[in-house]
Amino acid sequence: MTLTQTRSAEAPPAAPAEPPAPTPPRRTAFAEGADRLRHAATTEPGRLRIIGALLAALVLGFGAVTAWETTDRASAADDVLTSSQPLSSDAADIYRSLADANTAASSGFLAGGQETAESRARYEKGIRTAADKLVTAAANADPDSPSTPTISKLNRLLPEYKGLVERARTYNRQGFPVGGAYLRYANEKMQQEMLPAAEDLYTKENQRLRSDYGRATPYPWLAIALGTAALAALAWAQRRNYLRTNRILNHGLVAATVTTTAVLLWLLVGHTLARSGLNDSHDHGVRSLTVLNDARIASLKARGNENLTLVARGAETRKVGDETVDAYDYDFERNMDTLAKGLTHARRLADDSTGEKPVAAAVGNMTEWQKRHDAARKQDDNGNYQQALNMVIGPRGTTGECFDNVDANLATALKHEQNEFKSAATDGRDALTGLPVGAAVLAVIGALGAVLGIGRRLSEYR
Amino acid sequence: MLNKARRMRAGLRGWGGVGAMFTACALALLLALLLTCTGSTARTTPDAAPAADTGSNTARNAPNAPNAAPRPGTAHAPGTMAGAAAEAEDCTAPEKQTLSPSDADGPAIEAIKNRPGEKRKLIVGVDQNSYRWGYRNPNSDAGGSGNGGGTRLEGFDIDLVHRIAEDILGDPDAVQFKAIPTAQRIPAIQSGRVDLVVRTMTITCDRLKDVAFSAPYFKTGxxxxxxxxxxxxxxxxxxxxxxxxxxxxxxxxxxxxxxxxxxxxxxxxxxxxxxxxxxxxxxxxxxxxxxxxxxxxxxxxxxxxxxxxxxxxxxxxxTEYYGVAMKKDADDLVRRVNQILVDWRKDTKNGWQASYDTWLSATLAGDSSKSEPPAPEYLRKS
The missing domain is CATH 3.40.190.10 (Periplasmic binding protein-like II)
Incomplete structure (x- = not known):
């Protein structure tokens, strides 16, 4: 790219050297032109014409490349802000709402025939959010993008899952244990097919976000190089002018220098601002958002496993070393570890007190949750199932309260980080506003200035 | 290369088992046909279940295959004194391979009774999915938790568990229920995660190798x-x-x-x-x-x-019989449970019949005679 650009800009002076130009009977237009150029280069007006054309071409080329490179970056920055980041957080929301609905369904089952209005509402909300976000994701995915098959898979599984849960609910109301079997089947579908698909979608959307960042932030080296070259050429032309005529200022050339400098400075400052805004939005927004989303998902998984420990009542076990442990309780502990690590990390990433406060609160909730969970497990291990159940889904002082608090605090933190991201990324994107058009207009003015400035010198030969 | 050979060997190992089983099946069948020469097949008569069970047993012990021959005959006339010794060897009537009832406490029962504080409970593997046998009725209001209840397990098996707990620990509710999938019943007993399994578990010769069974408490097929x-x-x-x-x-x-x-x-x-x-x-x-x-x-x-x-x-x-499964060496517990079963069968007010009427008469067409277990025999001596 760079090579061709440079060569085309320098083509006129290089051209005379190339054609062998013997004296064939019929000469091509190109040879004729080259010949005339060679003739022209031997006289001062001819040289001036060549210099004028070169300067105008350089300035115009600089403007065009600047406009092109910044348009590209501005559109990538716009994608980050308005498309890929929202889609990535939508994908996280899909995962979260699915897991939330599944957890709510298992809580409802634990509560017996009369599931509470809250758990029902929570379940419905989870399903609705997932369905809404899936529509958004589908609308934003190109037909051949890697997310499309995943989205359609989720769209297919969601009604299947809902059907199973509704059957479970109906049988549960009739007092038939086959309701529980349906719920297990639904849970299996969720855990083994839907959540992995949602995770896959999240990964893919994050890749897209990363690649948009990758397109938005690199330095526009070509434009910078061309700008520097144009400035150098202008300086050389003016020095030549001074040496030959002893005139210090040529208005046209000065105008061209000023506009070129302005474009170059605008480009450097604008891009640096955009870059820092975007980097800021990544480091303080996206990174925090990812960590917080992961933590929130871990807390949801932990809650789901806590419920399933009681639903399954020891039906699932796993070998850890020599010990046989409850599979769901084992997973719960792993999820809590992930949550703890995620919260520590999020706290480190939080750069202001507004961002740190909810995370700190969530850490407190989590500690309390673990304490209450241990107490509930102890009851269950002592055979006091009902007491254990009351400590998990009962009316007061439950682990459920702690989970809700963790979730609410993480939601607050996520909202804050989302705003941080938005303002930083908006600053970044806006730093490029007008740059492409401005660069184009200024370059045209600069080129005109160069042509007029040289034209003024040229007119002295008539 | 080495991997490939190993994989091939692993593959062959699997086929070897299948082949041996197949050969054993064929041999047993051939001998059975030769010796009995009767047209009645074991398949359609419900009484032939023990024969079926032993069939699978011998299939897995290829060297014993010739011994399997007389079995279809003995299955039709079970319990003869002459057959008793041989049966103990190669197992024809697994439901009889249990210890005689006794009230005495032994090491297994002592261990349960000595559990400290709140842990002084019988740990029982049950099912929570078998309607009317062991299940969570989501609409029962037992439990008094204020959250709608529906957490208590109930059913025919659960009645028996409460009875055992009352007898051993003096409190019918001194039970810790563990829900166990069908395939996990034996590992759960062997690893000591549960004291006993009361979970519609059929007494079979195969299972007798790993766990001890009580006398049968229910007949089905x-x-x-x-x-x-x-x-x-x-x-x-x-x-x-x-x-x-x-x-x-x-x-x-x-x-x-x-x-x-x-x-x-x-x-x-x-x-x-x-x-x-x-x-x-x-x-x-x-x-x-x-x-x-x-x-x-x-x-x-x-x-x-x-x-x-x-x-x-x-x-x-x-024909299959349900029994309570326990650890293989928990002799005192087996005898105790057998004693409890005897009492349970005798109890007309709150015993077997009452539980049957409560839970099963509706689903099993009212007639309990088809489900009643045979009079127990205790052929296992140690």
């Missing part, structure tokens, strides 16, 4: 469950090309596998669907993922009770 509109008529050739669901680790699957090999079940029958709990089969059946379910009649009936569009097809094609 394998039956086919299918939609009312299904062309399946029972355990016969109408099952050709059908998909059958069974619980993993159940006697039903063992029987199907064996019969398909011997040709008693059409070879085109697909028996690959295995689920952790028998009730999951009803889910698969309702979703159209399988065409029929094979299960103990007692459990199949409780599935049918949850869905009026399915029914039991044909008669029971095996």
């Amino acid at each position: 394998q039956q086919v469950l299918a939609p009312k509109t299904s062309p399946v008529t029972g355990y016969d050739e109408t099952l050709a090309d059908r998909r059958i669901c069974t619980a993993k680790g159940s006697t039903a699957y063992a029987k199907l596998e064996e019969d398909r090999k011997s040709g008693d079940l059409p070879a085109s029958t697909d028996i690959s669907t295995q689920v952790p709990n028998q009730l999951d089969c009803l889910v698969r059946l309702q979703l159209g993922e399988v065409d029929a379910v094979v299960n103990d009649g007692a459990l199949a009936a409780s599935q049918a009770a949850q869905d009026p569009t399915v029914e039991l097809k044909g008669d029971a094609f095996t």
Whole structure:
């Protein structure tokens, strides 16, 4: 790219050297032109014409490349802000709402025939959010993008899952244990097919976000190089002018220098601002958002496993070393570890007190949750199932309260980080506003200035 | 290269087992035919179940295969003194291989009684999915938790558990229930995660190698469950090309596998669907993922009770007895449970019959005589 650009800009002076130009009977237009150029280069007006054309071409080329490179970056920055980041957080929301609905369904089952209005509402909300976000994701995915098959898979599984849960609910109301079997089947579908698909979608959307960042932030080296070259050429032309005529200022050339400098400075400052805004939005927004989303998902998984420990009542076990442990309780502990690590990390990433406060609160909730969970497990291990159940889904002082608090605090933190991201990324994107058009207009003015400035010198030969 | 060889060897090992089993089956069948020369096959008479069970047992112990020959005969005339010693050796009537009842406490019972504080409970493996046997009734208001209840387990098996707890620990509620999938029953006992398993568990010779059983407390047999509109008529050739669901680790699957090999079940029958709990089969059946379910009649009936569009097809094609399973060396506990079972059967007010009437008469057509276990025999001496 760079090579061709440079060569085309320098083509006129290089051209005379190339054609062998013997004296064939019929000469091509190109040879004729080259010949005339060679003739022209031997006289001062001819040289001036060549210099004028070169300067105008350089300035115009600089403007065009600047406009092109910044348009590209501005559109990538716009994608980050308005498309890929929202889609990535939508994908996280899909995962979260699915897991939330599944957890709510298992809580409802634990509560017996009369599931509470809250758990029902929570379940419905989870399903609705997932369905809404899936529509958004589908609308934003190109037909051949890697997310499309995943989205359609989720769209297919969601009604299947809902059907199973509704059957479970109906049988549960009739007092038939086959309701529980349906719920297990639904849970299996969720855990083994839907959540992995949602995770896959999240990964893919994050890749897209990363690649948009990758397109938005690199330095526009070509434009910078061309700008520097144009400035150098202008300086050389003016020095030549001074040496030959002893005139210090040529208005046209000065105008061209000023506009070129302005474009170059605008480009450097604008891009640096955009870059820092975007980097800021990544480091303080996206990174925090990812960590917080992961933590929130871990807390949801932990809650789901806590419920399933009681639903399954020891039906699932796993070998850890020599010990046989409850599979769901084992997973719960792993999820809590992930949550703890995620919260520590999020706290480190939080750069202001507004961002740190909810995370700190969530850490407190989590500690309390673990304490209450241990107490509930102890009851269950002592055979006091009902007491254990009351400590998990009962009316007061439950682990459920702690989970809700963790979730609410993480939601607050996520909202804050989302705003941080938005303002930083908006600053970044806006730093490029007008740059492409401005660069184009200024370059045209600069080129005109160069042509007029040289034209003024040229007119002295008539 | 080495890997490949190892994989091949592993593959061959699997086939070796299958081959041995097949050879043993063929040998047993041949000898049985030669010696009895009677036309009555074991398949259609429910009484022949012990023969079926021993069949699978011998199949796994190829060297014993010739001993299997007289068995179909002894199965029809069980309990003769002459047969007793031989039966203890190669197991024909597994339901009799238990210890005589006794009230005495031994090390196993002491260990349970000595559990400290709140842990002083009997730990029992049960099912929470078997309607009317051991299940969570979501609409029962027991528990008094204020959150709608529905957390208590109830059913025929659960009644027995409470009775055992009351007898051993003096409190019917001194029980810690652990829900256990069908295939996990034996490992749960062996690892000591539970003291006993009361979970519609059939007494079989195979299982006797790993755990000890009480005397039988219920009689049932394998039956086919299918939609009312299904062309399946029972355990016969109408099952050709059908998909059958069974619980993993159940006697039903063992029987199907064996019969398909011997040709008693059409070879085109697909028996690959295995689920952790028998009730999951009803889910698969309702979703159209399988065409029929094979299960103990007692459990199949409780599935049918949850869905009026399915029914039991044909008669029971095996005879099986449910027993309480315990650790193999927990002799005192086995004797104690046998004593409890004797009392339970005798108790007319709150015993076996009362539990049957409460839980099972509705699903099993009222007649309890078909389900009553035989008079217990205690042939195991140590």
